[in-house]
Amino acid sequence: MKTFHSFGTALTWQSGDQDTELQHWRERIFMTIVNVAALAGSIAVIFNAIAQIKDSNWLMLGITSIAYLWLLSIALFKRIPYNLRAISSIALLYLLGVATGLIAATAGGSRIWLVTASVLATVFLSGRAGAISTGINFVTWLVLGLLFQQGILDYSPTYLETLIQPTNFSLWVATGGTSLVVGVIMVASIAVVLNNLSTALKRSQSLTEDLEEKTDQLQEQTKILARRSQALEISAQISRSLTSxxxxxxxxxxxxxxxxxxxxLLHVGIFLVSQSGAEVNLQTSSGGDSGKTAPAPGYHFPLEGGLIDWVITHAQPRAVMEDEDDTTTSLRVKLPDARSYAALPLRARARSLGAITVQSQQPLAFEPDTLAILQLVADQIASLLDNARLFVERETALESERQAYRELTRTAWGDFLRTRPEIGYRRDQDGLTPIGHPGLSQEENPDAAIYTLPIRIRGEVLGSINAQKSSGAGPWTSVETDLLETLADRLESTLDTARLYEETQRRAAQEQLISETTSRMRETLDIETVLETAAIEMREALRLDEAEVWVSTAQSLRTDASAELHAAKG
Known part of the structure; x- marks a missing residue:
């Protein structure tokens, strides 16, 4: 069956094919009729010639002889164009009808030849040609009648009398020959038409059966595509729901x-490979009776053969029917009601994460198309699982960094506050006042509303903000408290920035002092001068009462240190 790219092209092809087939029919009918007429007409022409010679009807003898010779020519020479052969044959029949009418008027076979010409024009050419031929024949018949009526055409009464004599056997032979030729032409035409019609019906029936078969196949393919589309939509829904x-x-x-x-599905189990890679753990499952017919999460076993080991090793999905018996297809978590099952590898970034087992009560549930879609879902789950693990690892690392930074911040603020135990300021109607202890006095305004906010830096509480409204001002509104909390957040970041700035300045000063002291000590290469410079610079830099710098042997140092320790204990 041919396939075309568009409906319009198909219609054009069908129309052209039908026209070609019809033309082939006409040519076959024409050749059949011509061959039969040439064979049967030879007998009729012989008897007709004898009768015409006997009656001295030389006109009819000439016309019939020419007609038969042309009939033989178109039967033998098939290279003559079909339209020329068909039209000339119809024209000969028309001439026979006219000639017969001129000679015998209504008593001869003129009408038979004219009717035969109209019928064959329809068969050989077209319905329009047949209608035109019928009209021409009718007009011709009426014209002949008018010509005879007006006396323009004359007829021989003696000849007409012979045409109606039943004892004239030659007349019977002549009219019988005409009837034979016309009958053969009609029978051959109808027989060929019926034969071609039967062939066409058989072909049409075959095409119909072909079409029904193709339709069934198309419907089956449509069902398969619908199942695939539904499965892909399900996989997309699962992926979308798991993404977040x-x-x-x-x-x-x-x-x-x-x-x-x-x-x-009857049961779904997700197994993850252990860190050692030697066993798998059932992380979660759905379906079945968990803990009874199906293993509960936490179930684990070594990777020593079986279906799960096979799919993890080969990184390929595999389906198993219930009657398969192979060591590579055994499944430890197979349920009694499962008639088919499969395993799908979980892989991400070329690493094996585990496998998913799926079980069904249907015997052929995991065909290649279904297995491919399930593997697509498994790949999406593996990718999402890998991303989730990376997210957890990153969050853990960030939390460790935040904890370490909080520790550093706590230590830094502890060191900072040890030099300044309590720092605070109060702003009231008397102006800005440094305070040594936090807290607001309510002795003068016992009805005043106080709102306290902690000052947190990296999660550590280092102070507080105490805000007091005047008596009669009413309670704190949400707008006011939100504003205070926003200011507290800004204060927290600003305080930490200021501390970092002071610490940076202090470290810079220390580095500068160390650099200057080191430079002075390096101004000379004399050991005693270096020691003197070191003692002087250390005392001035650290504001010490006194500083000693001396060198000695290790034994002397140990002896002096032991003596000083003994004196200190005493």
Whole structure:
């Protein structure tokens, strides 16, 4: 069956093919009639010639002889164009009808020849040609009648009398020959038409059966495509619903539930490879009777053969029917009601994360197309699981960094506050006043509303903000408290920035002092001068009462240190 790219092209092809087939029919009918007429007409022409010679009807003898010779020519020479052969044959029949009418008027076979010409014009050419031929024949017949009526055409009464003599056997032979030729032409035409019609009907029936078969195949393909489309939509829904989940355990739990529900499976289990890579753990499952017919989460076993080991090793999905018995297809978590099952590898970034097992009560549930779609879902789950693990690792690392930074901040603020135990300021109607202790006095305004906010830096409380409204001002509104909290947040970051700036300045001063002291000590290469300079610079830099710098042997140092320690204890 041919396939075309457009409906319009198909219609054009069908129309052209039908016209070609019809033309072939006409040519076959024409050749059949011509061959039969040439064979049967030879007998009729012989008897007709004898009768015409006997009656001295030389005109009819000449016309019939020419007609038969032309009939033989178009039967033998097939290179003559079809339209020329067909039109000339119809014209000969027309001439026979006219000639017969001129000689025998209504008593001869003129009408038979004219009617035959109209019928064959329809068969050989077209319905329009047949209608035109019929009209011409009718007009011709009426014209002949008018010509005879007006006496323009004359007829021989003696000849007409012979035409109606039943004892004239030659007349019977002549009219019988005409009837034979016309009958053969009609029978041959109808027989060929019926034969071609039967062939066309058989071909049409064959095409219809072909079309029904193709239609059934198309419907089956449509069903398959619909199932694929539905499965792909389900996989897309599962992927969309899991994208926002960043907790690995919750991700796997929801993935197993959705796969089992959306695909109508008996059981879904998700196994993850242990850190050692020697065994797998059932992380989560859905379907079955967990803990009874199906293992509960936490179930683990070594990777020593079996279906899960095979798919993890080969990184390919594999489906198994219930009657298959092979060591590579065994499944430890197979349920009694499962008639088919499969395992899907979980891989991300060329690493094996584990496998997903799916079980069904249908015997052929995991065909290649279905298995490919399930593997697509498994790949998406593996990618999301890998991303969730990376997110957890990153959050853990960030939390460790935040904790370390909080410790550093706490230590730094502790060192800072040890030099300044309490720092604070109060702003009231008397102006700005430094304070040594936090807290507001309510002795003068016992009804005043006080709002206290902690000052936190990196999660550590280092102070507080105490705000007091005058008596009669009413309670604190949400707008006021929100404003205070915003100011407190800004104060926290500003305080830490200021401390970091002071610490940076202090470290810069220390580095400068160390650099200057080191430079002075390096101004000379004399050991005693270096020691003198070191003692002087250390005392001035640290504002010490006294400073000693001396060198000695290790034994002397140990002896002096022991003596000083003994004196200190005494």
């Amino acid at each position: 989940i960043l907790d690995p355990e919750q991700l796997l739990y929801k993935a197993a539930k959705q796969m089992q529900a959306e695909f109508g």
